[in-house]
Amino acid sequence: MAPSNFNSNNNASASSQENGFVDSCAPLNSEKAVQEIIKPLVQGTDDHLLEFSEVMRTVTKALRQVAEAKASAKAEAAEWKRKYEIERARYMNAENRVLSEEHISEPNGQRPENLANHVSLSKKAGDQSENICGNNGIFSHEVLLDGETERDSKVVQCKFKSKASFKLSWCCKGEKSDQHKHDIVSFDKGNITTAARSSKQISLKWESPPQTVLIMTKPNSASVRILCADMVRWLKEQKHLTVLVEPRVKSELLAESSFYNFVQTWTNETEILLLHMKVDLLVTLGGDGTVLWAASMFKGSVPPVVPFSLGTLGFMTPFYSENFRDCLASILHGPFNITLRHRLQCHVIRDATRNEDHSEDAILVLNEVTIDRGISSFLTNLECYCDNAFVTCVQGDGLILSTTSGSTAYSLAAGGSMVHPQVPGILFTPICPHSLSFRPLILPEHVTLRVFVPLNSRSNAWASFDGKDRKELAPGDALICSMASWPVPTACQVDSTNDFLHSIHDGLHWNVRKTQSFDSPRVG
Numbered sequence: 001m002a003p004s005n006f007n008s009n010n011n012a013s014a015s016s017q018e019n020g021f022v023d024s025c026a027p028l029n030s031e032k033a034v035q036e037i038i039k040p041l042v043q044g045t046d047d048h049l050l051e052f053s054e055v056m057r058t059v060t061k062a063l064r065q066v067a068e069a070k071a072s073a074k075a076e077a078a079e080w081k082r083k084y085e086i087e088r089a090r091y092m093n094a095e096n097r098v099l100s101e102e103h104i105s106e107p108n109g110q111r112p113e114n115l116a117n118h119v120s121l122s123k124k125a126g127d128q129s130e131n132i133c134g135n136n137g138i139f140s141h142e143v144l145l146d147g148e149t150e151r152d153s154k155v156v157q158c159k160f161k162s163k164a165s166f167k168l169s170w171c172c173k174g175e176k177s178d179q180h181k182h183d184i185v186s187f188d189k190g191n192i193t194t195a196a197r198s199s200k201q202i203s204l205k206w207e208s209p210p211q212t213v214l215i216m217t218k219p220n221s222a223s224v225r226i227l228c229a230d231m232v233r234w235l236k237e238q239k240h241l242t243v244l245v246e247p248r249v250k251s252e253l254l255a256e257s258s259f260y261n262f263v264q265t266w267t268n269e270t271e272i273l274l275l276h277m278k279v280d281l282l283v284t285l286g287g288d289g290t291v292l293w294a295a296s297m298f299k300g301s302v303p304p305v306v307p308f309s310l311g312t313l314g315f316m317t318p319f320y321s322e323n324f325r326d327c328l329a330s331i332l333h334g335p336f337n338i339t340l341r342h343r344l345q346c347h348v349i350r351d352a353t354r355n356e357d358h359s360e361d362a363i364l365v366l367n368e369v370t371i372d373r374g375i376s377s378f379l380t381n382l383e384c385y386c387d388n389a390f391v392t393c394v395q396g397d398g399l400i401l402s403t404t405s406g407s408t409a410y411s412l413a414a415g416g417s418m419v420h421p422q423v424p425g426i427l428f429t430p431i432c433p434h435s436l437s438f439r440p441l442i443l444p445e446h447v448t449l450r451v452f453v454p455l456n457s458r459s460n461a462w463a464s465f466d467g468k469d470r471k472e473l474a475p476g477d478a479l480i481c482s483m484a485s486w487p488v489p490t491a492c493q494v495d496s497t498n499d500f501l502h503s504i505h506d507g508l509h510w511n512v513r514k515t516q517s518f519d520s521p522r523v524g
């Protein structure tokens with residue numbers, strides 16, 4: 001605006017001179033005029049300067065903020081890098097320790113030179129296992145990630161014999177096929193059909209011979225101890241295999257005879273975490289509890305399990321110990337049928353409304369996770385969500401989230417259905433719900449369940465995992481549960497359906513009833 005003012009006033013004075021008219025008050029007037037002209041000009045310049053300095057102040061402030069944020073990000077990155085380096089060094093040390101320990105890597109089962117050390121280490125491990133297992137008798141719950149497994153395997157394979165590889169094949173309705181038939185939906189000329197998917201039995205065929213067998217046993221049982229010693233001797237003398245046992249079992253074997261010096265064991269939790277990389281076959285001697293125990297030792301992939309029945313019920317233990325030689329010989333030769341038992345992965349989140357992303361370590365269960373009222377006499381009040389959709393509020397003694405393998409355990413006792421273990425799904429079974437209309441649900445395998453203890457809950461709830469390791473859940477805490485990627489492959493006596501039906505007939509006397517007599521009065 002100022003330049004146009006200036007131009008217009010200039011033009012005005014020029015035109016008066018041109019007209020020959022000179023005013024006596026001209027100097028005064030011209031000064032005034034100049035002031036008139038300059039005033040808005042100066043005023044305009046001041047406004048601009050103010051505006052400009054304001055802009056400069058804003059820019060400087062923004063630049064300062066950016067510089068500060070950059071410096072703090074740099075500092076944070078440096079701190080994380082430092083933590084990473086420390087953690088990595090610690091991990092590498094642990095790995096090196098494992099690899100350098102003679103007794104676990106003895107390739108041909110020869111007596112290690114440092115036997116005295118070895119025995120005492122095993123004993124120590126017995127003590128240590130108490131720390132590892134905690135007071136409630138389950139291993140710490142660190143779940144392996146895919147990446148870790150790959151990295152670990154590279155390190156371990158340098159030292160250990162490579163693991164036996166095998167192939168799984170899916171057979172349809174008894175007809176054998178080496179090809180895995182995918183359960184895909186096909187669209188034939190616009191008609192939606194499903195591919196044949198039922199009755200698929202999974203069979204395991206070794207591609208290289210198994211070399212390392214881990215035997216896990218129920219504690220405090222004389223018959224189990226005797227069988228274990230027999231089995232270890234047979235595996236060594238007849239099959240020339242590497243045998244691994246728990247530190248407790250190693251001590252028991254050595255107490256019996258120094259012949260068992262060749263048996264290997266572990267001494268710390270790092271070695272337990274690496275077990276899946278060297279064990280080809282896992283044998284359990286005990287009841288269902290021993291299978292649960294053995295599975296809880298494997299936070300990632302689990303080797304094929306051969307469960308021998310030395311308990312009372314034995315839903316998951318189809319093998320009889322009397323003929324263990326024939327049975328193991330046929331398994332070691334293969335192929336054999338397996339049941340892939342799904343596991344659930346559980347995370348506890350403390351103060352879930354605020355710390356949505358901060359969960360505790362994952363816990364894997366083969367049977368179920370139970371959320372109950374513990375010793376409290378109040379009803380539990382549990383808000384349940386499935387993939388963020390509200391399911392219901394459980395008011396009663398508690399809730400069981402079970403695998404299909406666990407469907408014949410606690411869930412069954414609480415009124416849940418018995419489900420074939422090969423069916424992938426999650427059972428949602430209330431415990432004594434105070435409602436006339438509550439019925440158990442079976443949800444598909446892909447869902448994520450969330451059980452939240454509401455802030456207005458009258459008391460805390462308790463979560464337990466395969467009947468062990470109880471964790472208290474305060475109001476505001478939540479438990480997240482979904483299907484884990486690491487199933488437990490258990491060998492079948494016949495196949496998964498036969499074994500399942502046998503277990504419910506034999507173990508539970510399912511639908512046992514006297515057959516109705518023929519000579520009753522007929523209607524009509």
Ligand SMILES: NC(=O)c1ccc[n+]([C@@H]2O[C@H](COP(=O)([O-])OP(=O)(O)OC[C@H]3O[C@@H](n4cnc5c(N)ncnc54)[C@H](O)[C@@H]3O)[C@@H](O)[C@H]2O)c1
Binds near residue numbers: 290368411
């Ligand atoms: N009321 C109940 O029925 C009840 C109560 C608590 C725990 N349990 C079950 O006990 C399991 C822990 O077993 P444990 O042996 O360590 O404890 P445990 O020694 O107390 O045995 C519990 C019983 O459950 C049986 N069992 C375990 N898993 C089974 C399965 N998948 N199918 C059928 N029966 C099964 C066992 O054979 C045993 O008879 C828990 O996972 C839970 O399912 C059941």
Ligand SMILES: Nc1ncnc2c1ncn2[C@@H]1O[C@H](COP(=O)(O)OP(=O)(O)OP(=O)(O)O)[C@@H](O)[C@H]1O
Binds near residue numbers: 217286287292314
């Ligand atoms: N290797 C092990 N180390 C520590 N505890 C174990 C081990 N194996 C099993 N247990 C625990 O011992 C208990 C009893 O085991 P298991 O259920 O196998 O025998 P059982 O009670 O005689 O059999 P059943 O359950 O069929 O009656 C379970 O609570 C289980 O967790």
